[in-house]
Amino acid sequence: MEQKITIPTDSEGYYSLECPYCKERFKALGGDIDAEDTLELFCPSCGLVDDNNKFIPDDVIEHAQTLAMNYMKQQLNDTFKKASRKMKGSGLTLEFKKLKEELPNLLTEDEKLEQIELHCCNKTIKVQADQSIENIYCPYCGVN
Template sequence: MDFKIDIPTDSEGFYSLECPYCNERFKANADDYEGEDTLELFCPSCGLVGERSSFIPKDVIEHAETLAANFMQQEIFNSFKKTSRKMKGSGISFDMKRPKAEEPKLLTEDEDLVQIELHCCDKIIKVNIDQMISNVYCPFCGVN
């Protein structure tokens, strides 16, 4: 059984990311983030490095967990529904109600982010305007 959950991008194709150390939010282009050579990311704010998957924001993980739980509940319900049909006439019965799907957490966009071009890797990221005042580390090579 395959179940795929896509991480949403903004209208310009950028993933919302969050530093696992300082919790600062930023965005990186989906193609750059998913590139085969991108195994780790540096936080543009604090400069600490981590696995790229560790930068997926908590709200996106919660959203994905809710979608996965809803899918599994539906699959279990469908399985028991088929079993109850096969058991008709055997003297054993059980009744199951369709599970109520939990509403996934709404994902909001970070509107106060500005694009900056990183000349070291020739990439564009989006950071908070406050970060522009200080040095910005490149998420891909760590240069600031």
């Protein structure tokens, strides 16, 4: 069984990312991150590198885990509801308290990010507005 969970983007198609080391947030275009040749990313702030899946923010992971848990609860509720119907009239009773689903965290974008062009890789990213262009590392090649 496979349940697909999509990571939301902003209105321009940028994913929110977070450095696993310095926790600085930035955004990159989905097509750039999902490209076959993008296996790891460099943090634009600290320049450290890791697998691109390590840059998924904690709030996005929690959101996905809640959606997955709710899906599991729906499947269990359906299964036990069907089982209790099949047992009617057999002399056996099955009591099952329906599992309640949790509301997933809202993924809101309240960050003030500025779009910059990376000439080394001919791509764009969004970084904190107070970062100067000279101090930004390219997430794709690490050039400062």
